[in-house]
Amino acid sequence: MTETLLRSLRERLLDESEPLAGLLRKCLMLGAETGSNSLREWARKELNGYGDDDEVPAYRKVEVTIAMDSLSGNYWTRNQTVDRLHMPQACWEYVYDSIDLKQPIEELERLATHGGLSFAxxxxxxxxxxxNEELGPFQNVLNLRYVSSGSALTGILGQIRTQLVDLVADLTADTPLTALPHKDQVDAAVQHRLGQAGDVYNTTIHQADGPLAIGAEAKASTEGLTVEDAMRLLDRVQQMAGEVEAGQRSELMDAVAELRDAIEQGSPDTGDVVKKVGRLRRLADRIGVPSVSAAIGGASQALTELAVNGAFN
Incomplete structure (x- = not known):
């Protein structure tokens, strides 16, 4: 098998009808045969989905628009497209232009067959x-959701296939198809073609058959999540602050301390908590250290969900 593995992978890559899952399983085997943990890890995450603490590759980002259902007096409007600028400024930092998808590759292939997708x-x-707090009487926003087309997921799948083609092309450039590339060669090709991953967003897709949490370990609800759980996530952020340069480390510790103070008040103010969570999110973007940004993202997500569900007065 080792003699024909690289040739088999290359030949199947050239067949556009070949499912990506099968190609990625061959990459798992190739990583095992060459000793390349980086190739195995990438292929495994693409097959099984990315977890909450994983960095998500940039090619898994999908651009989204916002759709709204609203009620104004006796008039009900559905599926109205709105821009962030149409919202009160206090909403802007909680609305994204794109989100990252963490599902297994076969799940993405199934979703790509849908004409339209709805995200929340x-x-x-x-x-x-x-x-809604800023709207007048008899006006109400009933639902906000991100929407995208199935073709956007088709584009993501195409990018993954292209990544594979480039990767195998690098491996076969100096290696006979009857031989295996060296581990260092495979690791270098993975680093060059796949690069570093981006930020993590724990998002939920809503479909006709119910909510689906994106990510191997993601949950579609926050049942069981407590303020104490969120505080432990903040503890983790503090523990990882040593990975940040001195100037930003001080700012990070100040932001965490302010957030803790807001939460530990006798009667925490939800707006104040969310505002300080927003400051922490923006700081994560500036820090640019993937592991620290992921830790901040987890804590921020937990606290935002707790706030939405009324954990703070």
Whole structure:
């Protein structure tokens, strides 16, 4: 098998009808045969989905628009497209232009067959609540959701296939098809073609058959999540602050301390908590250290969901 593995992978890659899952399983085997843990890890995550603490490759990002259902007096409007600028400014930091998809590759292939997709997350729900607070009588935003087309997922799948083609082309450039490339060669090709992953967004897709949490370990609800759980996530952020340069480390520790103070008040103010969570999110973007940004993202997501569900007064 080792003699024909590289040739088999290359030949199947050239067949556009070949499912990506089968190609990725061959990459798992190739990684095992060459001793390349980086190739195995990438192929395994693409097959099984990315977890909450994993960095998601940039090619798994999908651009989204916002659709709204609303009620104004006796008039009900559905599927109205709205821009962030149409919302009160207090909502802006909780609304995204794109999200990252963490599902297994076979799940993405199934979703790509849908004509349209609807996305929702806790931050968007909070933006809806803030917007409603500023509306006049007899006006109400009933639902906000991100929408995208199945063709956007088809584009992501195409990018993954192209990544595989480039990767195998690199491996076969200096290696006979009857031989195996060296581990260092495979690792270098993985690093060059796949690069570093981006930020993590724990988002939920809503479909006709119910909510589906994106990511191997993601959950579609926050049942059982407590404030103490979120505080432990903040503890983790503090523990990882040593990975940040001195100037930003001080700012990070200040932001975490302010957030803790807001939460530990006798009667925490939801708006104040969410505002300080927003500051922590923006700081994560500036820090640019993937592991720290992922830790901040987890804590911020938990606290935002708790706020939306009324954990703070």
């Amino acid at each position: 997350n806790s931050s968007l729900s909070y933006a809806q609540a803030v917007w």
